[in-house]
Amino acid sequence: xxxxxxxxxxxxxxxxxxxxxxxxxxxxxxxxxxxxxxxxxxxxxxxxxxxxxxxxxxxxxxxxxxxxxxxxxxxxxxxxxxxxxxxxxxxxxxxxxxxxxxxxxxxxxxxxxxxxxxxxxxxxxxxxxxxxxxxxxxxxxxxxxxxxxxxxxxxxxxxxxxxxxxxxxxxxxxxxxxxxxxxxxxxxxxxxxxxxxxxxxxxxxxxxxxxxxxxxxxxxxxxxxxxxxxxxxxxxxxxxxxxxxxxxxxxxxxxxxxxxxxxxxxxxxxxxxxxxxxxxxxxxxxxxxxxxxxxxxxxxxxxxxxxxxxxxxxxxxxxxxxxxxxxxxxxxxxxxxxxxxxxxxxxxxxxxxxxxxxxxxxxxxxxxxxxxxxxxxxxxxxxxxxxxxxxxxxxxxxxxxxxxxxxxxxxxxxxxxxxxxxxxxxxxxxxxxxxxxxxxxxxxxxxxxxxx
Amino acid sequence: xxxxxxxxxxxxxxxxxxxxxxxxxxxxxxxxxxxxxxxxxxxxxxxxxxxxxxxxxxxxxxxxxxxxxxxxxxxxxxxxxxxxxxxxxxxxxxxxxxxxxxxxxxxxxxxxxxxxxxxxxxxxxxxxxxxxxxxxxxxxxxxxxxxxxxxxxxxxxxxxxxxxxxxxxxxxxxxxxxxxxxxxxxxxxxxxxxxxxxxxxxxxxxxxxxxxxxxxxxxxxxxxxxxxxxxxxxxxxxxxxxxxxxxxxx
Ligand SMILES: Nc1ncnc2c1ncn2[C@@H]1O[C@H](COP(=O)(O)OP(=O)(O)OP(=O)(O)O)[C@@H](O)[C@H]1O
Ligand SMILES: [Mg+2]
Numbered sequence: 013x014x015x016x017x018x019x020x021x022x023x024x025x026x027x028x029x030x031x032x033x034x035x036x037x038x039x040x041x042x043x044x045x046x047x048x049x050x051x052x053x054x055x056x057x058x059x060x061x062x063x064x065x066x067x068x069x070x071x072x073x074x075x076x077x078x079x080x081x082x083x084x085x086x087x088x089x090x091x092x093x094x095x096x097x098x099x100x101x102x103x104x105x106x107x108x109x110x111x112x113x114x115x116x117x118x119x120x121x122x123x124x125x126x127x128x129x130x131x132x133x134x135x136x137x138x139x140x141x142x143x144x145x146x147x148x149x150x151x152x153x154x155x156x157x158x159x160x161x162x163x164x165x166x167x168x169x170x171x172x173x174x175x176x177x178x179x180x181x182x183x184x185x186x187x188x189x190x191x192x193x194x195x196x197x198x199x200x201x202x203x204x205x206x207x208x209x210x211x212x213x214x215x216x217x218x219x220x221x222x223x224x225x226x227x228x229x230x231x232x233x234x235x236x237x238x239x240x241x242x243x244x245x246x247x248x249x250x251x252x253x254x255x256x257x258x259x260x261x262x263x264x265x266x267x268x269x270x271x272x273x274x275x276x277x278x279x280x281x282x283x284x285x286x287x288x289x290x291x292x293x294x295x296x297x298x299x300x301x302x303x304x305x306x307x308x309x310x311x312x313x314x315x316x317x318x319x320x321x322x323x324x325x326x327x328x329x330x331x332x333x334x335x336x337x338x339x340x341x342x343x344x345x346x347x348x349x350x351x352x353x354x355x356x357x358x359x360x361x362x363x364x365x366x367x368x369x370x371x372x373x374x375x376x377x378x379x380x381x382x383x384x385x386x387x388x389x390x391x392x393x394x395x396x397x398x399x400x401x402x403x404x405x406x407x408x409x410x411x412x413x414x415x416x417x418x419x420x421x422x423x424x425x426x427x428x429x430x431x432x433x434x435x436x437x438x439x440x441x442x443x444x445x446x447x448x449x450x451x452x453x454x455x456x457x458x459x460x461x462x463x464x
Numbered sequence: 465x466x467x468x469x470x471x472x473x474x475x476x477x478x479x480x481x482x483x484x485x486x487x488x489x490x491x492x493x494x495x496x497x498x499x500x501x502x503x504x505x506x507x508x509x510x511x512x513x514x515x516x517x518x519x520x521x522x523x524x525x526x527x528x529x530x531x532x533x534x535x536x537x538x539x540x541x542x543x544x545x546x547x548x549x550x551x552x553x554x555x556x557x558x559x560x561x562x563x564x565x566x567x568x569x570x571x572x573x574x575x576x577x578x579x580x581x582x583x584x585x586x587x588x589x590x591x592x593x594x595x596x597x598x599x600x601x602x603x604x605x606x607x608x609x610x611x612x613x614x615x616x617x618x619x620x621x622x623x624x625x626x627x628x629x630x631x632x633x634x635x636x637x638x639x640x641x642x643x644x645x646x647x648x649x650x651x652x653x654x655x656x657x658x659x660x661x662x663x664x665x666x667x668x669x670x671x672x673x674x675x676x677x678x679x680x681x682x683x684x685x686x687x688x689x690x691x692x693x694x695x696x697x698x699x700x701x702x703x704x705x706x707x708x709x710x711x712x713x714x
Contacts, residue, residue, distance in 0.1 A: 396515070401552045401606075404512050405566035405622060406540035406573065415565065419556025419605075 015070035016052050020045060022195075023161055026076055030164070034137050040145060044160030047150035054154055061281075063339045063371045064310040068279050069253050074195030074225050076162070077107035086188045086219070088113075094217045096245070098432040100182035101126055103167050107188060107224060108196025110165055114186075123175030124210075129166040129199055140168060144201055147231040147259035153283070155255045159197040159229040166199035169212060173205035173235070180211040180243075180430065185226060187218025187252055193225065200230035204238035206263075213243040213433070216254060216276070223251035230258045234266035236290075241269045245433055247440070248276040250305060257283040265292035271428060272299040272328075274309050275440045281310045288315065288322035298424045299328035302441050303336035303368075310339035317346040317353045320380075324354070329424050330361035331417060331441060332368035340372040342387070348379040357387040362394065362420045364413075394420075414442030465490050465661050466511075466544075466630055471522035473503075473510050473686075480506045482686035483522070488630065491658045495672055495697060496665045498683035499705050504665045505549055507683070508632045512546035513539050526630070540566075541573035543629030547619040547636055549665075554606035559618065562606050563588060563625055570626060591624040594654070596647050612639030620651040631655055632663045637671035649674030669701040682708050 023045055033041075053070040054061040077083065086106050091114050095102075103126055104114035110128040117126055132140045150157040167183045183200060202212060216226065226248070234240055248254050254277045260268050274280055286295040301309045315324040330338040344355045361370045374387040394416050402412035418425070418441055428434045466488040473481035480503045488494055496504050510517045511524060513536035524531040526544055534542065554562070568578045579587070592599055595617050607615050616636055623631050633652065640648060652662060652675050664675065672680075672694065680696040681688045684705060689712040690696065700708070 395552070395554075397552045398554045398557075400514055400536065401548070401554065402557075402562070402566075403536040404514075404540055404546055405562065405626065406537050406569040407562075407565050408537050408569065409535075411565065411569070415557055415561070416554070419554070422556040 016049055018073055019158060020049060022074070022076060022079075026079060026162070029079065034141075036141055037133070037137070041161050044150045044157045044162075047157035048154050048161055051154040051157060060153070060312065063337070064279075064281055064308065066255075066279070066281070069225055069255070072193060072225060072253070075192050077109050077194050077196065080190070080192055080194060082191055084188060084190050086186060090219060091186060094186060095184060096182060096213070096215060096432045096436070098180065098182070098430065100180045100213070101177075102182045102184065103128065104184045104186060105165060105196070105198060106186045107190075107194045108165055108198055108226070111186075119179065121175070121177060123172035123208075124177050125168070125170040126181055127168050129168055129201070130164060132168040140201065143203060143231070143233065144199065145231075147233070147261050147287075148229045148257060152257060152259075155227050156229050156257055159199065159227050162197035163199040163229070166201070169200070169202045169210075171204045171208035171210055171238070173207060175205065175208045175210075177210040180213050182213045182215060184215040184217065185228070187216070187222040187224045187226065187248060189219040189221035189249075190224070193223050195225040195227070197227045197229075200228065202230070202232040202240065204232070204234045204240050206235040207237040208235075209239040211241040211243070211430075213245060213430070215245045215247070216252075217245075217247040218249045218252060220249055221251070222249040225253040226255070228254075228256040230256070232258065232260040232268065234260065234262045234268060236263045236265060238263070238266045240267070241271070243271045243430065243433055244273065244282070245436065246274040246276055246280065246282075247436065248280075250276060250278055250307065252277050253279045255281045257285070260284075260286040260295065262286060262288050262290070262293040262295065264290035267294045267296075269296040270298065271433075272297065272311060273433070273437055274299075274301040274303075274311070275437065277307065277309065279308050281312070283312045283314075285314045286316065286324070287318055288324065289318050291319050291321035293319065294323040295325075297324070297326040297328070298427050299326075300331070300421055300424050300437065301328075301338055302331045302437075303338055304333040306335050308337045312339075312341045312343075314343045314345070315355065317344065317350045317355065320349065320351045320353065322350065322353050324356070326357040327424055328359045329421050330359070330370055330372075331364065331420065332361065332370060333364035335365070335367045337368070338370045340370070340389070341375065342373075343375040344377070344385070344387075346378040346380050346383055346385070350380050351382040353380065354384040356385070359389045360420070361389075361391040362417065363391060364394065364417070410443055418442045465527060466663075467523075467525045468507075468511075469523045471507075471510070471524065472520045473506060474518045474520055475506065475516060479520075480686055481510070484683070484687055486681065486688060488661045488663060490661055492678045493656065493662045493675065494664070494679045494681065495677040496663065496681045496683050497667065497697060497700055502683045503686045504683050505634055508546055508634050508663070508665065511539075511544060511632060512536065537569065538573075541570050545623060545626060545628035545631050547623060547631065547633040549634035549638070551607050551615040551619055553608045553610075555608050557606050558602070559604055559606050560588070560602040563602075563622065566622065567625055588625065591621055594624060595621045595651055597621065613641060613644040616640055616648060617644065617651075620648050623655060624651055627655070629659070630661045630663065634665045635667070636664065637666055637668055645670065645674060669697050672697050684709055684712075
């Protein structure tokens with residue numbers, strides 16, 4: 013049996029259990045399945061997967077949590093420990109299944125709607141139907157096609173024009189340790205009306221022994237003047253397999269800021285694609301990937317400057333230890349008629365071991381002539397002189413290396429305004445930061461000095 | 465306090481220190497002078513524990529402990545602190561962060577609790593004022609974009625905060641203008657007390673006018689060839705090193 017057939021069989025088995033669906037959903041599923049079957053899983057011969065081997069996914073035999081017989085329940089204490097400690101509107105999925113008991117939408121302000129996809133479809137499937145799949149059709153990749161064929165759960169977030177949501181909207185995807193490996197194909201849809209403003213966090217996290225496959229597709233539509241900050245905090249277990257694509261469609265004067273923070277997963281592939289469709293649109297991509305052991309993390313980003321006077325700025329930092337492998341591919345395409353655009357891109361990588369590997373490729377395709385563009389990629393090691401200088405003041409070696417590693421990530425982490433997120437990243441990157449190096453104390457000191 | 469006995473050190477196969485001996489007692493200020501390439505920086509680097517130096521024979525003890533058996537950070541926590549000839553820039557690590565991390569690491573090594581933030585802040589403010597540095601230096605990355613003189617002041621600022629038992633200062637006077645020299649010297653002199661010692665490497669009498677040494681050594685070709693009082697430095701300044709060499713060869 014081919015690798016693809018295993019997935020198609022799981023799909024038809026699910027189809028017989030799922031019950032009746034509106035015809036447009038069924039049609040879309042079919043289109044996804046057909047496209048996936050035609051494309052097959054990508055191989056290293058596909059340019060977009062040149063450095064990423066997805067056989068660990070293709071050869072896997074994953075069960076949908078909806079169909080699994082032997083599910084190990086996730087204890088509330090475990091779920092609580094995994095959840096980011098911040099005040100947020102929260103929607104939780106455990107291996108793709110909505111978990112109302114772990115969700116909290118009580119404080120939902122007016123003008124905002126946050127609901128699980130299943131419920132949005134049940135309530136008014138036509139409203140969702142128009143938007144869903146508009147940005148991420150079945151052609152983007154075999155994984156989006158696969159997602160489209162399976163999708164039945166996820167998050168739908170809608171902001172009415174002018175709505176400003178203070179609390180972040182946290183969509184968490186929990187992955188549990190289970191005897192049978194599970195798969196999920198969640199879908200996120202964000203529609204931000206004109207001049208609305210919000211922060212959305214997609215958080216992948218799970219039990220240490222979890223070994224599941226998640227395949228997320230997110231679509232974000234920003235209308236005129238909308239401002240959205242999007243965090244992806246990927247802290248999956250070191251055995252989890254994770255693929256995601258994030259598609260953004262930007263109207264005039266809209267601003268999209270992405271923090272793509274990857275700490276976990278054994279095999280990870282993220283795609284981000286922003287379409288800057290009208291003047292004044294701005295996309296900022298900040299990324300950090302930290303991989304150890306034999307982790308493989310691949311980030312592919314794309315900005316399409318489809319209109320004049322659009323701006324993009326990208327800064328990705330890779331930190332790779334042991335035999336980890338990182339991939340960064342950042343592409344910017346400027347159309348001939350897109351004059352007066354600005355696009356800047358930088359990728360710096362830190363190799364903590366001789367056997368760690370990075371493949372970095374900035375790609376600029378510029379067809380307009382009046383543009384301001386820059387790009388650069390660097391790869392280096394920790395500065396041993398600096399480590400000596402720190403140790404020569406009494407700081408132990410592990411802490412010195414942690415400090416310098418964090419300093420390397422500084423440019424990106426300084427932009428992270430959610431402390432709960434920054435702390436998770438810093439602890440992972442710098443090792444067990446002893447309490448005495450907690451930044452909080454220093455922030456106080458700094459603030460007090462500034463008051464002088 | 466510090467005892468170096470018959471120290472032989474090789475760097476990349478080349479012998480740099482060739483049987484160096486030196487004893488420093490609490491309360492003393494020692495100056496080491498000598499021509500370029502004699503091994504002055506090598507000596508302080510070996511005492512501080514820098515990689516790349518092979519000690520082929522000899523011993524270094526500090527307060528009775530075998531220094532060569534200690535990790536770099538252990539040496540610092542024991543009170544052996546090196547002020548660098550060329551302080552390294554550490555992008556992304558704020559000066560204040562270094563100060564706090566270093567101070568608390570040393571306190572932890574002594575079994576003391578972390579210093580509370582307000583107390584720490586008061587202390588830092590006092591020391592930075594003493595060094596006539598602007599408080600904006602605390603928020604800047606360690607030595608990044610600092611002028612030569614600012615880097616040297618920053619080294620002394622760390623010393624003032626960490627209060628080493630033995631401060632080793634390698635050419636702390638290079639790159640200092642007259643005013644900065646005074647500030648740095650005041651900083652170093654403020655460390656002087658009966659329980660502390662200072663080891664300075666310098667080429668110039670000018671520094672020794674400000675920080676008057678108890679003992680002056682001449683290091684030539686990996687050995688201390690002459691030791692004297694503060695007048696020896698004056699003699700070196702007027703006569704150069706040749707005569708010392710001839711005298712020791714005779
Ligand atoms: N890493 C190294 N590789 C090769 N040679 C080295 C290394 N470090 C030091 N040396 C050599 O060791 C010798 C002593 O150097 P050192 O820096 O100790 O001299 P110094 O007395 O401090 O001189 P200066 O007055 O110029 O600072 C020099 O010949 C130098 O070239
Ligand atoms: Mg020197």
